Amino acid sequence: MNTLIIGSGGREHTIAHKIAQSKLANNLFIAPGNAGTSKLGTNLPINITDFKILKQAILKHKIDFVFVGPEAPLVNGIHNFILNDKDLKHINVFGPQQKAAQLEGSKEFSKEFLYRHNIPTAKYQSFTTKSLEKGYLFLETLKPPYVLKADGLAAGKGVLILNNLQEAKTELKEMLTNQKFGKASNKVVIEEFLNGIELSCFVVTDGKSYKVLPYAKDYKRINEGDKGLNTGGMGAVSPVPFADAVFLNKVEKRIIKPTINGLQKDNLPYKGVLFIGLIKVNNEPFVIEYNVRFGDPETEVIIPRIKSDLLELFNAVAEEKLDQYHLEIDDRTVTTVMLVSGGYPELYEKNKEIFGLENVTESIVFHAGTRLKNNKVFTNGGRVLAITSYGKNSKEAMKKAYKSIKNISFDQMNYRTDIGFDL
Ligand code: AMP
């Protein structure tokens, strides 16, 4: 199969790495890709939000299968575009159609879905400028902290958690009337705060049956001990020791099954992966959010734990034969540590040369924000490299990671030294 991967991060490099090992793999293209993906296939420097240009690339390179990494093209209907185009409709796409992608594209849509199908989640109400006063009254019925979520996509920044009622009211007004997150906050979901420990669940589905991939935990804060600003993710671990069999049975029964059934009942065709952000509150699972794609950096730890063929898995999804696919999982622990640019998640510089990658022997280096210039690798984003290592437990895997990291350097490189510290 000639495959096109859409995206340019650590997630896409990891998927490319695994697809390149597939017995079904033929030519591999990545749009736009990064320095890491350029070693596995051909990077296409095209604007992925322009579906017409994407169509030209798909036809030119005789693509059979499109894997969509990030959420934006899915929410913008890339799957429908391909399905509805007479020249492209035979091409298989991994990622849901636009209607189901609203599970990530609209917080209100996903909360309504969760409520409709009786899936445990935080209680909520949603508000617009017109109902601002009602929003204030709803906040008064809740206990702090207060959770405010922009309804639409806000590049992972649209959620505010506030300790003080007055501050929550001020921010609600900022979001609704002053468009703090642009159009994304024309509607705001206010939620009850859930106190617990989070984990990421990935369910691949062809719309009929499903397979649960390894669970992972991601470390979102910039500083050690889970302190400081939120980032895209500073590291991840799989499996998750606190997710024991009893808890995971509850997740499957109360969350995964009703979600897959709900998609069918609501006539939301889904061929792809559903990322369920979970929180464990006193041993009970609740849904924090749905995403309609793989997580990053979770992908960098869950894909290396899949022993079976990934393109065969994606093909089984496309052909609606997922029930016949045998998913084989490596029971070792995998960790990933993100090397980021100094200053990230706030202002940071790009274009720093990266040294020493060739000296890493005990870990896999997945590129996130990198680019190739004159055969040298330079930084090209906040999150730069994901250092993935195997071990019999997270401690052993982390030891390898830090040994590997000692070989790598770029100006103002930063990373967390405590990924997995709480497990
Ligand atoms: P979301 O984009 O909905 O995943 O929210 C971003 C982050 O905010 C989550 O990963 C949680 O850490 C936190 N969060 C969101 N909703 C809640 C909630 N109801 N209770 C506690 N924390 C939350």
Ligand code: GLY
């Ligand atoms: N790691 C969280 C995300 O990909 O949204």
